[in-house]
Amino acid sequence: MAERIALIAGATRGIGLALVEALAREWAGEGMVYLTARRAADGEAEARRLTGLGLRVGWLEFDLADPGGAARLAGELRRRHGGVDIAVQNGAYAPKDGVSTAAEAETMIAANNHGTLRFLRAFAPLMRDDGRLIVVASGMGRLANLPAPLHERFNTFRHSPSDIDLAMDGYVAALRAGTAAAEGWPDWVNIPSKVGQVAVTRAFARQFAADRGVLINAACPGLTLTEATAGLMDTVFKGRSAQTPAQAAADLLWLATLPKGTAAPYGELVQHRVVLPFGDAP
Numbered sequence: 001m002a003e004r005i006a007l008i009a010g011a012t013r014g015i016g017l018a019l020v021e022a023l024a025r026e027w028a029g030e031g032m033v034y035l036t037a038r039r040a041a042d043g044e045a046e047a048r049r050l051t052g053l054g055l056r057v058g059w060l061e062f063d064l065a066d067p068g069g070a071a072r073l074a075g076e077l078r079r080r081h082g083g084v085d086i087a088v089q090n091g092a093y094a095p096k097d098g099v100s101t102a103a104e105a106e107t108m109i110a111a112n113n114h115g116t117l118r119f120l121r122a123f124a125p126l127m128r129d130d131g132r133l134i135v136v137a138s139g140m141g142r143l144a145n146l147p148a149p150l151h152e153r154f155n156t157f158r159h160s161p162s163d164i165d166l167a168m169d170g171y172v173a174a175l176r177a178g179t180a181a182a183e184g185w186p187d188w189v190n191i192p193s194k195v196g197q198v199a200v201t202r203a204f205a206r207q208f209a210a211d212r213g214v215l216i217n218a219a220c221p222g223l224t225l226t227e228a229t230a231g232l233m234d235t236v237f238k239g240r241s242a243q244t245p246a247q248a249a250a251d252l253l254w255l256a257t258l259p260k261g262t263a264a265p266y267g268e269l270v271q272h273r274v275v276l277p278f279g280d281a282p
């Protein structure tokens with residue numbers, strides 16, 4: 001039997017890095033876990049540190065914003081191993097506190113949304129039987145967080161992944177034109193971006209149709225203290241308690257290692273091992 005292979009994209013720190021360590025410990029040397037980094041120094045440092053703990057961890061370069069990045073990454077894994085058992089898209093450009101939505105939306109949507117769809121397209125054909133393909137998104141990505149007039153654009157029963165990608169471009173165009181508020185888009189870019197990530201994962205899963213036992217889901221790790229949230233704990237998340245990256249990784253590990261023969265969840269948003277309804281309907 002081929003050696004088990006996992007790829008966790010965007011894992012130089014925070015939840016992704018904790019998941020790499022948790023999975024490598026779970027596999028206890030019987031399988032290879034790759035993390036991705038945008039900068040070689042970060043990838044090398046974390047792979048070396050985890051290898052030093054006796055874990056089987058490697059690293060590969062990947063930038064969600066690079067239009068050819070996901071295909072190159074998947075191609076490299078195909079060349080080395082023929083396929084993968086677990087692929088997790090965890091990477092995210094994090095919105096910065098105090099930066100205007102218009103200023104950062106284009107960068108964020110290009111990486112987190114268009115990059116996520118490129119990742120799904122590149123990795124779905126590479127998944128081995130009973131593989132687990134996961135996009136780490138957020139509970140903020142539920143439709144209820146957008147006003148009702150915008151819901152139809154993200155209805156995954158009626159729209160393809162490409163349609164949803166175009167809806168994200170429509171959001172960026174509205175920001176540029178100064179019409180986003182009038183269209184009802186919330187002021188915080190993280191909400192439309194996460195709705196788009198969950199929707200595109202659901203629409204993609206629907207198209208892929210549970211082939212060969214492969215499960216495709218979006219996940220919300222729950223509020224976790226990381227570099228992305230540290231600056232928001234006194235504002236956006238004021239009064240809420242945050243878990244550690246290791247605690248968040250435990251639930252993601254559960255989703256990534258659901259046993260062979262598991263049929264559900266499929267095409268869902270999962271938080272703490274429970275499906276959070278996205279909010280669309282046929």
Ligand SMILES: NC(=O)c1ccc[n+]([C@@H]2O[C@H](COP(=O)([O-])OP(=O)(O)OC[C@H]3O[C@@H](n4cnc5c(N)ncnc54)[C@H](OP(=O)(O)O)[C@@H]3O)[C@@H](O)[C@H]2O)c1
Pocket residue numbers: 009010011012013014015016037038039042062063064065090091092093094111136137138139220221222223224225226227228229
């Ligand atoms: N923390 C929370 O409370 C929370 C809650 C809900 C959802 N989430 C989601 O969980 C995921 C991980 O969050 P986190 O809090 O662990 O974030 P984080 O600490 O900011 O880590 C983000 C990771 O994404 C990578 N990344 C950034 N831009 C990238 C790009 N263009 N291409 C590839 N990788 C890139 C970063 O690597 P570099 O070193 O290259 O920058 C880093 O490894 C994100 O999708 C986030 O939205 C987090």
